[in-house]
Amino acid sequence: MAPSAMTRWTTSLSEAQPVPYWLDDPGKPHPEPALTGAETCDLLVVGGGYSGLWTALIAKERDPQREVVLLEGREVGWAASGRNGGFCAASLTHGLANGLTRWPDEIRKLEELGARNLDEIEAAVARYSLNCDFERSGEIDVATEPHQAAELREWHEELRERGLADGIEFLDADAVREQVDSPTFLAGLHDRRGVAMLHPAKLAWGLKRACLRLGVRVYEHTPALALKAYGAGMAVRTPYGSVRARKVALATNIFPNLVKRVRAYTVPVYDYALMTEPLTADQLASVGWKNRQGLGDSANQFHYFRLSADNRVLWGGYDAIYPYGGRMRAEYDDRPETYAKLAGHFFTCFPQLEGVRFTHAWGGAIDTCSRFSAFFGTAHHGKVAYAAGYTGLGVGATRFGADVMLDLLAGERTERTELEMVRKKPLPFPPEPFAWTGIALTKWSLARADAHGGRRNLWLRTMDKLGLGFDS
Numbered sequence: 001m002a003p004s005a006m007t008r009w010t011t012s013l014s015e016a017q018p019v020p021y022w023l024d025d026p027g028k029p030h031p032e033p034a035l036t037g038a039e040t041c042d043l044l045v046v047g048g049g050y051s052g053l054w055t056a057l058i059a060k061e062r063d064p065q066r067e068v069v070l071l072e073g074r075e076v077g078w079a080a081s082g083r084n085g086g087f088c089a090a091s092l093t094h095g096l097a098n099g100l101t102r103w104p105d106e107i108r109k110l111e112e113l114g115a116r117n118l119d120e121i122e123a124a125v126a127r128y129s130l131n132c133d134f135e136r137s138g139e140i141d142v143a144t145e146p147h148q149a150a151e152l153r154e155w156h157e158e159l160r161e162r163g164l165a166d167g168i169e170f171l172d173a174d175a176v177r178e179q180v181d182s183p184t185f186l187a188g189l190h191d192r193r194g195v196a197m198l199h200p201a202k203l204a205w206g207l208k209r210a211c212l213r214l215g216v217r218v219y220e221h222t223p224a225l226a227l228k229a230y231g232a233g234m235a236v237r238t239p240y241g242s243v244r245a246r247k248v249a250l251a252t253n254i255f256p257n258l259v260k261r262v263r264a265y266t267v268p269v270y271d272y273a274l275m276t277e278p279l280t281a282d283q284l285a286s287v288g289w290k291n292r293q294g295l296g297d298s299a300n301q302f303h304y305f306r307l308s309a310d311n312r313v314l315w316g317g318y319d320a321i322y323p324y325g326g327r328m329r330a331e332y333d334d335r336p337e338t339y340a341k342l343a344g345h346f347f348t349c350f351p352q353l354e355g356v357r358f359t360h361a362w363g364g365a366i367d368t369c370s371r372f373s374a375f376f377g378t379a380h381h382g383k384v385a386y387a388a389g390y391t392g393l394g395v396g397a398t399r400f401g402a403d404v405m406l407d408l409l410a411g412e413r414t415e416r417t418e419l420e421m422v423r424k425k426p427l428p429f430p431p432e433p434f435a436w437t438g439i440a441l442t443k444w445s446l447a448r449a450d451a452h453g454g455r456r457n458l459w460l461r462t463m464d465k466l467g468l469g470f471d472s
Contacts, residue, residue: 009340009344009347012347012355012356012358013336014357015359016274017361019360020082020201021312021314022083022086022202023083023201025201025202028201028205031076032218032220033219033220034220034221035219035222040245041069041217042245043066043068043245044068044070044071044236044243044249045059045068045069045070045248045249046071046248046250046251047251048071048073048218049077049082050203052249052252053081053204053211054402056068056211057210057402061214068211069218069219070211071219072218072222073222074220075220076204077200077205079254081203081204081394082204083362084395085200085304086133086197086200086314087196087197088118088134088195088197089195089397090114090195091111091114091194091397092110093372093421094393097155099111100164102371106419107164108164109415109419110421113415114400115193115194120399121196121399122136128206128209130202130206133199133309134203135196135197137293137294138291139194139195139293140171140179140180140189141296142187142296143185143186143187143297143298144185144186144297144299145298145450145454147453148298148454152170153187156168167191168189168191168192170189170190171188172187173185173186176190177288179291181289184348184349195293197292197306197307198395200395219238222238225238227259227384230244232246233245233246234246234248234384236248236258247385248380248385250384250387251387251398253388253389254328254366257386259386262386265426266369266388266429267368267435268323268326268327269365269368269392270321270323270335270365272318272319272335272338272339272342272361272362272363273314273316273363274315275308275313275315275359276312276356276357276358277312277358277359279353279356283356287350289307296317300449300450301446301450302317303317303349304317313346313356317342318341318342319335320443321338324433324436332363333362333365334361334362335363366392366394367388369391369426370429371389371467372391373390373391374400375387375425382409383409385404385406385409387402389426403416441459442459442463445457
């Protein structure tokens with residue numbers, strides 16, 4: 001990389017604020033007061049991200065008389081739910097390829113349930129007036145290397161043979177560049193209906209308002225400190241009070257689960273993103289992007305990128321940083337060396353946008369598990385349910401997970417609870433130093449595969465056979 005190019009690219013970051021663009025909003029709602037004293041309820045939801053908000057909302061939709069309390073340790077939507085890319089995918093399995101590999105006998109049902117779930121999110125956006133810039137614009141997976149183009153064509157052909165290609169179109173280089181123009185794009189796979197774009201923080205804030213409107217009692221700045229059985233129900237201790245509940249749904253994802261045995265199934269991954277200033281009409285015309293699809297490239301170390309409602313470009317991904325021991329610290333949220341790398345990649349992809357400045361640069365932890373998609377379970381004789389492991393694809397799938405947790409708490413056998421995906425868990429991560437060593441070797445191997453025509457070494461082939469992996 002030439003020093004002059006690096007200087008130009010880092011100059012583009014000189015005024016970027018180290019805060020998530022989505023949360024830097026004057027319309028951000030005030031937090032609800034913290035819990036002080038004792039509360040009782042039918043259902044306690046721990047966690048005020050998408051997982052907890054959908055669980056509380058759907059619980060009230062199922063039974064308006066049910067008393068529901070939601071606890072959030074800081075503010076609703078402050079963590080992964082408020083700083084993600086805003087890709088709301090129908091897939092419940094971290095993409096069709098991952099789902100087909102792991103649950104081939106269930107993949108049609110999983111795809112059907114995922115499509116239905118996305119439709120229900122769109123319906124909820126309208127029903128509750130969730131002003132979150134929801135656009136059912138689809139997504140294009142783009143190839144930037146010849147081997148990726150060949151793999152996309154082969155994958156599309158396999159999907160057609162299996163009858164799973166409905167709404168998915170292969171685009172050659174000319175066709176993909178007609179949609180979004182980058183000299184790096186060699187092919188694309190266009191999913192026309194299976195992904196929506198939205199403003200992630202506004203979705204969380206809108207769900208909070210909808211919960212309050214239905215009578216959910218929301219307490220913010222109220223971390224749940226301990227969980228224990230109490231009579232016929234459960235009790236959760238907080239800094240200034242406690243909650244006694246008949247049932248508890250744990251929706252804390254990457255944060256330490258109150259059921260300690262669950263913790264080994266997830267590790268934190270730090271993901272980073274940039275947001276540009278709004279593009280001018282001429283800049284937008286130079287890129288095309290008339291249909292506003294989300295995009296992601298096909299590398300193992302991949303980027304995701306999209307337009308905001310005011311025509312900024314969000315550019316994220318590539319680096320997936322695992323801190324030794326799975327430690328989560330605020331200082332990990334800001335990583336200038338990754339921002340500089342992302343800026344360079346952005347201008348390589350879109351050289352016609354040379355001179356555009358970045359206004360925001362941020363990062364934070366998401367949870368990943370060894371199968372890349374959510375897992376579920378119960379504890380305390382069915383009085384507690386949990387869902388975790390969404391691995392960066394939770395904007396849509398958390399709503400499905402909320403339904404699963406409520407089914408499990410009700411003790412109901414449903415089409416969801418009968419799924420192998422729901423009944424079985426991924427393999428847990430090993431203790432340190434084995435986790436860090438294995439993840440570091442996997443990341444090195446993935447980068448090497450990207451640089452060598454996609455060829456997977458012995459380590460990756462072994463991980464594939466064991467059904468293990470690391471992703472963001």
